[in-house]
Amino acid sequence: MTIQLCILTRRRFDFSRLLNCLYVLFILLLLDFFSPESGFAIQQHSHAEGIIVHQIGHFFFLFSMLILIFTVTGKGLHKQKGWAMIQISAFLFVLWNLDAFAAHLLDEQLEIVQILPQSVFKMQLVTHSDSLLLAVVYYLLKLDHLLCVPAMLMLYLGISRMVKEHRLANPNKEDR
Amino acid sequence: MITSYFPILVVDVAGSILMVIIAMLALYKARILQGLDPDNIVFHYLLWISLGFFIFAVSRSFGHILRQFLILTDNADIWHEISAYSGSVNTVSFMLVGMITLFFKQTWDINEKVLAGRKNLEKTHIELVDLNQTLENKVIERTELLTSSEHKCRRIFEQSLDTIIVTDEQFQVMEINPAGIELTGYHRDEMIMRKMVLGSFFAQFTEWESLLKKIRTHEYILNEEVEFLRPDKTSVMVLITGGVDYGAFGCAKTFHFIIKNINDRYQMERQIAQADKLAAVGELSAGVAHEINNPLGIILGYTQLLLKQASSDQKDDLKIIEKHVQNCKTVVSDLLDFSRKGPSKFTKVDINKVVDTVMKFLSNHSDFRHIEMVLKPCEGDRLTIIGNEQELAQVLVNLLINACHAVEGRGKIQVQTLKPSEDKIIILVKDNGKGIEKENLPRIFDPFFTTKPVGQGTGLGLSVGYGIIKRHQGSIRVNSVENEGTVFTITLPAEAGRS
Numbered sequence: 001m002t003i004q005l006c007i008l009t010r011r012r013f014d015f016s017r018l019l020n021c022l023y024v025l026f027i028l029l030l031l032d033f034f035s036p037e038s039g040f041a042i043q044q045h046s047h048a049e050g051i052i053v054h055q056i057g058h059f060f061f062l063f064s065m066l067i068l069i070f071t072v073t074g075k076g077l078h079k080q081k082g083w084a085m086i087q088i089s090a091f092l093f094v095l096w097n098l099d100a101f102a103a104h105l106l107d108e109q110l111e112i113v114q115i116l117p118q119s120v121f122k123m124q125l126v127t128h129s130d131s132l133l134l135a136v137v138y139y140l141l142k143l144d145h146l147l148c149v150p151a152m153l154m155l156y157l158g159i160s161r162m163v164k165e166h167r168l169a170n171p172n173k174e175d176r
Numbered sequence: 177m178i179t180s181y182f183p184i185l186v187v188d189v190a191g192s193i194l195m196v197i198i199a200m201l202a203l204y205k206a207r208i209l210q211g212l213d214p215d216n217i218v219f220h221y222l223l224w225i226s227l228g229f230f231i232f233a234v235s236r237s238f239g240h241i242l243r244q245f246l247i248l249t250d251n252a253d254i255w256h257e258i259s260a261y262s263g264s265v266n267t268v269s270f271m272l273v274g275m276i277t278l279f280f281k282q283t284w285d286i287n288e289k290v291l292a293g294r295k296n297l298e299k300t301h302i303e304l305v306d307l308n309q310t311l312e313n314k315v316i317e318r319t320e321l322l323t324s325s326e327h328k329c330r331r332i333f334e335q336s337l338d339t340i341i342v343t344d345e346q347f348q349v350m351e352i353n354p355a356g357i358e359l360t361g362y363h364r365d366e367m368i369m370r371k372m373v374l375g376s377f378f379a380q381f382t383e384w385e386s387l388l389k390k391i392r393t394h395e396y397i398l399n400e401e402v403e404f405l406r407p408d409k410t411s412v413m414v415l416i417t418g419g420v421d422y423g424a425f426g427c428a429k430t431f432h433f434i435i436k437n438i439n440d441r442y443q444m445e446r447q448i449a450q451a452d453k454l455a456a457v458g459e460l461s462a463g464v465a466h467e468i469n470n471p472l473g474i475i476l477g478y479t480q481l482l483l484k485q486a487s488s489d490q491k492d493d494l495k496i497i498e499k500h501v502q503n504c505k506t507v508v509s510d511l512l513d514f515s516r517k518g519p520s521k522f523t524k525v526d527i528n529k530v531v532d533t534v535m536k537f538l539s540n541h542s543d544f545r546h547i548e549m550v551l552k553p554c555e556g557d558r559l560t561i562i563g564n565e566q567e568l569a570q571v572l573v574n575l576l577i578n579a580c581h582a583v584e585g586r587g588k589i590q591v592q593t594l595k596p597s598e599d600k601i602i603i604l605v606k607d608n609g610k611g612i613e614k615e616n617l618p619r620i621f622d623p624f625f626t627t628k629p630v631g632q633g634t635g636l637g638l639s640v641g642y643g644i645i646k647r648h649q650g651s652i653r654v655n656s657v658e659n660e661g662t663v664f665t666i667t668l669p670a671e672a673g674r675s
Contacts, residue, residue, distance in 0.1 A: 061270045064278045
């Protein structure tokens with residue numbers, strides 16, 4: 001309808017405006033689903049809703065990080081070291097989201113993988129059809145902090161860099 | 177499959193702790209960044225996103241550590257109970273981060289607009305400052321020009337030898353320069369505070385009315401010759417030029433007048449005209465007197481011869497003839513005196529002595545008995561001239577007799593001698609009599625002009641006096657105000673200044 005209106009009014013179609021509308025719609029849908037419990041709503045909800053909302057949340061997080069990456073590139077900010085580091089951070093969070101999404105998919109949605117800790121040092125990894133590959137993949141996916149901690153570190157370094165650059169550019173300005 | 181749980185446990189717990197620490201540090205740095213430029217919306221945005229990541233890190237790490245703890249302590253059932261809540265909080269936290277992140281583009285666009293606006297504002301500010309500076313420079317420049325122009329105009333106004341008067345629409349004096357104060361004889365404050373009208377300087381109100389008519393018709397007057405009357409009742413001939421000024425920048429309409437004192441020139445012109453006239457009359461009189469003098473001599477001779485031989489009846493008639501012939505001879509003699517061209521016998525004459533002698537002589541005369549005779553001789557230098565004492569005494573006698581007639585036997589006559597400079601001596605003969613009528617003033621030096629009744633004056637006294645003073649290379653002027661008095665001013669060259 002927006003596109004039709006634009007054609008009728010001979011105005012240039014603004015994709016960013018459409019994107020903004022989609023964001024808002026998406027957020028409203030998520031807010032409707034963010035609780036895994038169904039007892040507070042009039043409609044009855046199954047227990048699966050919790051993981052689905054969580055997974056959608058991961059997608060939303062991933063999507064927002066992708067948007068951030070493209071926006072930083074689109075605005076030419078990636079040429080600045082601080083923003084480049086934030087862009088790397090966003091990229092690592094994208095990977096982390098994919099990792100977390102895949103792990104949740106395997107153990108909570110498809111339920112083809114299950115960890116049974118036996119002690120601090122040992123655990124039993126139960127996979128569907130005793131697939132070793134699935135076990136290895138899942139084991140690696142469970143090491144997701146190897147992605148999110150560097151991502152957070154890059155965010156910190158990026159902001160630190162920006163502080164340093166700003167201080168160099170404005171030597172007379174003091175912190176407020 | 178049995179495998180090592182330790183790497184997962186270590187990465188999970190250590191990673192969770194590191195996540196919280198790094199997120200906290202990132203939040204701290206973002207706060208510093210925002211503090212460096214509180215007006216920068218992108219820095220605000222980074223603070224918010226850092227806060228979101230911090231919440232996300234705390235909620236997630238707390239959940240992970242708790243989970244590991246509960247599983248390893250065989251409390252998996254408890255974890256199963258609370259995992260839904262932990263997961264929900266975790267979901268909300270990273271959705272919050274996602275939401276904040278999604279507004280980055282909008283935030284950046286707003287920031288760009290703000291920065292562009294600020295840049296434009298700075299540019300405009302610089303332009304304004306520049307314009308302001310230019311304006312200030314122009315104002316200074318114009319002020320200097322204006323001050324210079326004002327100074328120039330003020331100087332012209334103050335230093336002008338001609339009178340400059342500015343009046344309002346009702347012709348009330350608003351400004352008058354020093355020359356004007358000297359010309360009019362009034363004080364500046366008196367003229368301005370009392371709102372004196374230009375017309376009040378005029379001797380004849382009809383002249384002012386006539387000028388007023390011209391100004392109202394043509395809005396200007398050019399070289400109009402009028403007579404001003406000073407507070408001391410002396411009159412001054414002036415040439416007046418003026419026009420209207422509609423003013424600038426909403427100023428009220430004013431009139432500007434330039435008044436030139438032409439009194440000296442006017443007097444000189446009158447004197448020249450008088451001199452020319454008298455010279456012509458003198459020539460004529462001399463010729464006539466010479467032609468008449470001889471026949472009169474013959475008539476008188478024969479009359480006197482006949483008187484010796486005549487009978488007593490005839491003697492009376494002959495005496496009448498003799499008397500009238502003598503009168504004629506006196507007139508002829510006066511005429512010859514008036515027109516005399518030949519050199520008289522000139523010697524050093526003390527003016528004070530002449531004046532004193534004449535005053536003493538006349539004060540004994542019966543006509544002067546009730547008149548206050550005042551002599552104010554110049555003290556100090558001797559007032560010596562080269563001239564003829566008898567002739568000068570004759571001039572003074574004539575003037576004093578005229579003054580006596582003017583005061584009609586009662587009043588005051590003052591004779592004053594002055595030496596204003598080394599080469600000039602002045603004799604003033606003042607009386608407080610009835611004065612000379614204005615229309616008679618130009619004619620008083622004309623031969624045979626008299627206002628006295630027939631038989632009381634020949635009208636030659638002043639003419640002869642004029643001739644004598646001219647021969648002494650001097651001048652004689654008269655100022656008279658009706659019913660107030662007359663002043664005769666005789667100016668003679670002093671001995672020292674005589675070439």
